Amino acid sequence: MNLLEIFWDDAPYVVLAIVVVGTWWRYRYDKFGWTSRSSQLYESRLLSIGSPLFHFGSLAVIMGHVAGLLIPEPWTRTIGMSDHLYHLQALMLGIPAGLATIVGVGLLIYRRRTRGAVAIATTRNDVVMYLVLVCALVAGMSCTLIGATHFGELHDYRQKVSVWFRSIWILDPRGDLMAHAALYYQIHVFIALMLFALWPFTRLVHVFSAPIAYLFRPYIVYRSREAADKHQLVGSVPHRRGW
Numbered sequence: 001m002n003l004l005e006i007f008w009d010d011a012p013y014v015v016l017a018i019v020v021v022g023t024w025w026r027y028r029y030d031k032f033g034w035t036s037r038s039s040q041l042y043e044s045r046l047l048s049i050g051s052p053l054f055h056f057g058s059l060a061v062i063m064g065h066v067a068g069l070l071i072p073e074p075w076t077r078t079i080g081m082s083d084h085l086y087h088l089q090a091l092m093l094g095i096p097a098g099l100a101t102i103v104g105v106g107l108l109i110y111r112r113r114t115r116g117a118v119a120i121a122t123t124r125n126d127v128v129m130y131l132v133l134v135c136a137l138v139a140g141m142s143c144t145l146i147g148a149t150h151f152g153e154l155h156d157y158r159q160k161v162s163v164w165f166r167s168i169w170i171l172d173p174r175g176d177l178m179a180h181a182a183l184y185y186q187i188h189v190f191i192a193l194m195l196f197a198l199w200p201f202t203r204l205v206h207v208f209s210a211p212i213a214y215l216f217r218p219y220i221v222y223r224s225r226e227a228a229d230k231h232q233l234v235g236s237v238p239h240r241r242g243w
């Protein structure tokens with residue numbers, strides 16, 4: 001077993017341990033610093049374009065990763081999907097998703113550098129996080145683009161990277177597969193692991209407390225004072241349905 005195989009066998013567990021213990025530590029000692037540290041008050045125009053592009057792009061990238069890493073290759077073959085068709089659909093969805101995310105993060109960084117108040121609110125921690133994030137995104141996009149031009153076995157991540165990824169969760173790590181995957185996949189995943197290890201110590205922790213319930217909460221009924229005054233009794237004010 002060479003060093004690279006040992007690395008790919010063990011690194012995921014080291015990173016997982018950092019994420020779990022780091023998140024616990026952050027919650028225990030910095031509960032009130034657990035925030036995305038929104039800068040919307042300082043600048044909102046560029047944010048309103050960059051943020052949705054980045055966040056919706058990321059969601060699509062995550063869904064692509066879930067499908068590509070968790071669904072075994074024989075399964076898609078069984079339902080009659082050829083490898084060519086699989087890679088074609090991965091490209092059609094992956095490239096726009098990756099591009100939207102990269103353009104979005106580019107806009108957010110441009111805003112951080114050019115809008116004075118936002119620049120002042122940017123810490124060294126943010127700079128490191130953005131740097132690793134951008135490297136992970138660019139390396140991922142390069143994988144998709146280079147992989148698209150080579151359909152050989154070495155370039156089919158579903159035979160090596162995806163099997164390695166699944167092997168981690170059944171505690172039977174296949175570092176040998178990852179060590180023999182094309183170098184650009186190894187670089188991308190290495191940077192991704194660095195990003196995961198940084199996660200609990202940066203503003204990225206806000207992902208763990210995203211207010212998803214907010215999307216489904218009952219709407220709030222606002223009644224204007226004028227209307228209430230006109231009808232004297234608040235309860236008798238006619239109102240339209242909220243939905």
Ligand code: HEM
Pocket residue numbers: 060061064065068069090091093094095097098101133136137138139140141142143144145147148157161165185188189192193195
């Ligand atoms: C262990 C974690 C990860 C693994 C194993 C992994 C693996 C891969 C693979 C194999 C591809 C090529 C997909 C294709 O050619 O269709 C890819 C693409 C990509 N990855 Fe990752 N990745 C990981 C984490 C991340 C993270 C954390 C980010 C973002 C910060 C990221 C961003 C991207 C992007 C933007 C692309 C190109 C667009 C797309 O295919 O959606 N990846 N990744």
